[in-house]
Amino acid sequence: MKYLRRRLIHGVLLLVGVSVLCFLLSDLAPGSFFDEMKLNPQISSDTIAALRSQYGLDQSLPVRYSRWVKSAFRGEFGYSFAYNSPVRGLLALRARNTLFLTTLATGLAWLIAVPLGVWTAGHPGKWVDRVSMGGTSLLLSVPELVLVLGLLYVVIRTHALPVGGMMSTGFEQLGPWEKVWDLVLHLVVPVSTLTLASLPILVRHVRASMIEVLGTPFMQSGRAHGIGNMRLLFRHALPAAANPLISLFGLSVGGLLSGSLLVEVITGWPGLGPLLLESSMSRDLYVVIGIVMSSTLFMIFGSLLADLMLVVADPRVRVE
Amino acid sequence: MLSSMTRSTTSGRKMIAVSVLLALVHLAILFAGFLAPADPAAQNRDFPFAPPSPLHFIDARGHLHLRPFIYLWTARPDSFNEYEESREREYPVQFFVAGTGYKIAGLFPSHTHLFGVEGPARIFMIGTDNYGRDQFSRILYGGQISVAAGLLATVISLALGSLIGCISGFYGKWIDESAMRLAELFLVFPWLYLLFAVRAFLPLHISPTQTFLLLITVIGTIGWARPARLVRGIVLSAKNQAYVAASRGFGASDVHLMRRHILPHTYGVLLTQAALLVPQYVLAEVTLSFFGLGLSEPNPSWGGLLATLQQYNVLVSYWWMFAPALALVVVSLGYLSVANAFHERLQSVSS
Numbered sequence: 001m002k003y004l005r006r007r008l009i010h011g012v013l014l015l016v017g018v019s020v021l022c023f024l025l026s027d028l029a030p031g032s033f034f035d036e037m038k039l040n041p042q043i044s045s046d047t048i049a050a051l052r053s054q055y056g057l058d059q060s061l062p063v064r065y066s067r068w069v070k071s072a073f074r075g076e077f078g079y080s081f082a083y084n085s086p087v088r089g090l091l092a093l094r095a096r097n098t099l100f101l102t103t104l105a106t107g108l109a110w111l112i113a114v115p116l117g118v119w120t121a122g123h124p125g126k127w128v129d130r131v132s133m134g135g136t137s138l139l140l141s142v143p144e145l146v147l148v149l150g151l152l153y154v155v156i157r158t159h160a161l162p163v164g165g166m167m168s169t170g171f172e173q174l175g176p177w178e179k180v181w182d183l184v185l186h187l188v189v190p191v192s193t194l195t196l197a198s199l200p201i202l203v204r205h206v207r208a209s210m211i212e213v214l215g216t217p218f219m220q221s222g223r224a225h226g227i228g229n230m231r232l233l234f235r236h237a238l239p240a241a242a243n244p245l246i247s248l249f250g251l252s253v254g255g256l257l258s259g260s261l262l263v264e265v266i267t268g269w270p271g272l273g274p275l276l277l278e279s280s281m282s283r284d285l286y287v288v289i290g291i292v293m294s295s296t297l298f299m300i301f302g303s304l305l306a307d308l309m310l311v312v313a314d315p316r317v318r319v320e
Numbered sequence: 321m322l323s324s325m326t327r328s329t330t331s332g333r334k335m336i337a338v339s340v341l342l343a344l345v346h347l348a349i350l351f352a353g354f355l356a357p358a359d360p361a362a363q364n365r366d367f368p369f370a371p372p373s374p375l376h377f378i379d380a381r382g383h384l385h386l387r388p389f390i391y392l393w394t395a396r397p398d399s400f401n402e403y404e405e406s407r408e409r410e411y412p413v414q415f416f417v418a419g420t421g422y423k424i425a426g427l428f429p430s431h432t433h434l435f436g437v438e439g440p441a442r443i444f445m446i447g448t449d450n451y452g453r454d455q456f457s458r459i460l461y462g463g464q465i466s467v468a469a470g471l472l473a474t475v476i477s478l479a480l481g482s483l484i485g486c487i488s489g490f491y492g493k494w495i496d497e498s499a500m501r502l503a504e505l506f507l508v509f510p511w512l513y514l515l516f517a518v519r520a521f522l523p524l525h526i527s528p529t530q531t532f533l534l535l536i537t538v539i540g541t542i543g544w545a546r547p548a549r550l551v552r553g554i555v556l557s558a559k560n561q562a563y564v565a566a567s568r569g570f571g572a573s574d575v576h577l578m579r580r581h582i583l584p585h586t587y588g589v590l591l592t593q594a595a596l597l598v599p600q601y602v603l604a605e606v607t608l609s610f611f612g613l614g615l616s617e618p619n620p621s622w623g624g625l626l627a628t629l630q631q632y633n634v635l636v637s638y639w640w641m642f643a644p645a646l647a648l649v650v651v652s653l654g655y656l657s658v659a660n661a662f663h664e665r666l667q668s669v670s671s
Contacts, residue, residue: 017505122414140651143603145610146645149629156636163632260512262607266630277611292513299508 007307010243011300018296020065022289027061034081063229068286078286082279087290093292095257096272097166102256103186105194109202110252112195114238114245119204121214122233132207136200148193148266151242161185164268190267194260198252205248209241216240221283241311250306257294335661345647349463353422356457357436357443361618364442365451367393369401369638372447380407387412390541392441401637411441447640450628451475459644462620466609467651469536469621470602474594475541477601481547481593482586486578488548489555500552503545514542516606528619535614539604547593551586558585588666595659599652606648622648 034048034057068078076086083090120129139147155161162168168182180289213219216239222232257272264273272291279287310317348355364370373389378481378499389412391405417436424430437443471633488499506514515538526534555578566583574578601623609623610630614668617624625644 004498014505014508018509021505042658133607137656141599141656142649143606143652145603145607145626146649148643149626149635149642153639155644156632254508254511258513261510261512261516265611276513276516280613288516292509295510295513299510303508 004304004307005313007304010303014120014300015293015296019068019289019293023061023065023290026285026289033102055081068289077290078088080279080284080287082145082282082284082287087286090275090287091290094270094272094275094305097269098260098273099256101187101264101271102194102260105191105260106252106256108191109195109198110249113199113202116236117203118210118233120203121207121210122229122237132203136203139196139200142215144193144197144262145266147196148161148240148263151189151193152267153190161188161209163189166270190263190269193267194262198259201250202248206241206245209244213237213241219252239313243310247306248308250302250304251303251311252302254299254302256302257298264298330488333377335657336656338654341650342658345463345650345654349460349467349653350425352457352460352464352536353424353430354432355434356422356454356460357419357433357455358457359420359422360453360458360461360620361476362453364448366395367442367444367448367452368450369405369634370448370452371638373442373444374405375413376410379410386515389413390437390441390443392415392667393444394640411437411443412439413443415611417652424562436532446643447638449625449641450634455625455640455643458620458625459647462622462625462644463647465532465615465619465621466602466623466648467606469532469539471598471606472599473536473540473543473604474524474597475576476536477543477597478547478590478594480544480592482551482583484544485548485551486555486583486586489552490559490574490578490582494554501547503548506542506545507549509542511604512607515539515604516613524540528615531615535605535608543597543601546608547597550589550593554589555582558582588662592662592666595662596653602651604650 020204034051058062059067071078071086076088078087078265079085080087104189116128120126120132123129156163162182162185166183166186167179168186171179171182174182194268210233218240219232219237227236232290260269260271261273261276263269264271265277268274272295275318276291278289279291328652343663356649370393373390373393375390377385377388378504379385379389389410391407392409392411393403394406395404403438413435414437415435418431419432419433419436421429428459435443442454446459447455449455449458484499484503488496504668559577561581564577567577605621606623607612609621610627611623612627614623615621622644625641629641
């Protein structure tokens with residue numbers, strides 16, 4: 001427990017560090033959101049100056065930072081210049097869409113990876129193992145970008161699925177089941193890309209840590225006691241191999257908010273990814289900072305979760 | 321025993337094949353000017369999205385030619401970006417032809433190209449893009465940017481990482497503590513987000529050279545944490561070796577100890593890291609350029625070339641626009657296999 005408390009404090013410090021880093025970087029940058037307006041002859045420089053002071057951009061860095069911290073405690077996380085609304089509301093909706101997508105994909109990837117990794121570790125050199133090793137090494141070297149473009153090519157070519165965004169036009173007119181079905185159809189491309197992209201690493205880790213356990217004497221004695229193969233693999237070997245996998249799971253959870261940026265942008269999924277790209281381009285400062293902060297928060301949450309799970313799963317950790 | 325031996329020889333043979341392929345790709349990229357028949361920025365407004373020129377050996381009259389030839393593409397009347405070969409005249413493929421000037425490996429001016437055809441025909445090995453620019457030439461030149469970005473960013477990352485890792489492992493105490501906290505900060509940061517955020521805070525309209533330098537600096541700097549941690553671990557175990565203590569006893573300075581006795585231990589790990597980082601950083605550059613945050617037109621980079629695929633009609637209509645993706649996959653596959661081989665070698669040496 002003392003360990004967990006230390007990790008928690010650590011996480012908070014990390015968040016503070018990231019926010020300071022963000023503000024320092026933003027101060028280094030020449031130009032701001034309102035520079036674009038200077039090009040417009042209809043907007044006077046007084047208006048721009050007024051806007052700048054309204055959003056507090058004329059203040060010094062420490063003042064801006066303290067204001068932002070106060071606003072963060074109010075739950076606003078600053079104001080978006082482009083949307084003229086608190087950052088949090090903006091992020092909440094987008095983050096929900098992102099989480100929906102990534103939770104599905106990550107869950108699916110783990111559901112495939114664990115049985116596959118366990119099975120291939122138990123039967124090394126058999127055809128399933130060879131196919132899985134070949135497949136994962138191929139997938140490892142095909143970048144997500146290429147994967148999603150390839151999938152889109154196939155899907156658009158065959159007219160198999162609707163493409164782009166989260167729902168079809170006229171979504172509102174559909175019945176409840178049709179709505180669900182429409183959503184599912186739109187999910188196929190992004191979810192399968194994300195799943196395929198994260199699968200090879202997961203499968204390989206599961207297999208590697210299982211192989212390590214399968215080589216230990218207690219496995220041999222289990223076999224000598226006549227425990228069946230499947231029971232031995234899943235009931236005895238898998239829990240013993242779980243520790244590194246739990247850490248990996250923590251990483252997976254931590255990446256839920258940030259792992260799908262590229263896929264979201266390309267498939268037009270209305271998540272955090274397109275928002276980050278858009279706000280990066282237009283220098284919507286607080287939105288960028290908000291997104292970076294929330295994804296960091298998730299990262300920290302993921303590693304804390306992994307620690308907690310380790311405590312629950314492994315009595316040895318509790319003693320230490 | 322026997323099976324492990326045979327496996328190692330087959331994987332050895334595979335490794336040689338992969339290394340040769342990787343070397344060929346790098347040579348092709350280095351000598352892009354010589355291999356590419358056209359200037360990467362030269363537009364042919366009459367041939368947008370022309371498909372690859374097929375090589376022929378038998379002409380319209382049924383005669384066999386020993387030298388392959390191509391036909392001139394002409395736009396099909398009343399169509400949109402569709403072409404047919406006009407069979408009136410054959411344009412034989414010639415070797416070592418004079419063409420637009422370039423610099424061999426960026427140093428020696430030349431205008432000899434490996435192959436080409438007489439005008440007005442143009443040879444498009446892998447078709448053309450929306451401005452009728454030769455895709456083959458653009459991939460070769462684009463590799464110069466993308467692969468160079470990967471290599472240079474890797475050098476930056478490893479240099480920074482081993483410097484910080486070495487100092488932090490060697491001196492320990494608060495230096496180590498603070499460096500490793502900072503490393504943690506960089507590790508939890510999702511790298512693509514960080515790249516985007518940093519790019520957001522930097523000026524968008526600057527010269528291509530500046531952008532390129534900026535890109536590799538940003539990409540390289542962000543990745544210092546992992547190599548630093550690895551190096552630190554090795555330094556920690558190496559600095560307690562008896563011969564290091566002996567050398568210190570003979571009055572060796574800290575710098576000498578690190579350079580002569582400690583850093584050599586890290587070379588294996590650094591090499592493996594390098595092979596892992598290069599494809600990752602090539603991909604980072606490609607991703608940024610793909611989203612328009614990298615080098616701008618008309619400079620070719622693999623990401624920029626792929627960016628046209630963001631339009632769904634281009635994606636489905638012109639398959640040759642996928643060619644840069646293939647180049648990207650070949651480079652990643654090559655480097656990852658090399659990294660794997662290094663890793664296995666390291667493990668077998670240590671065990």
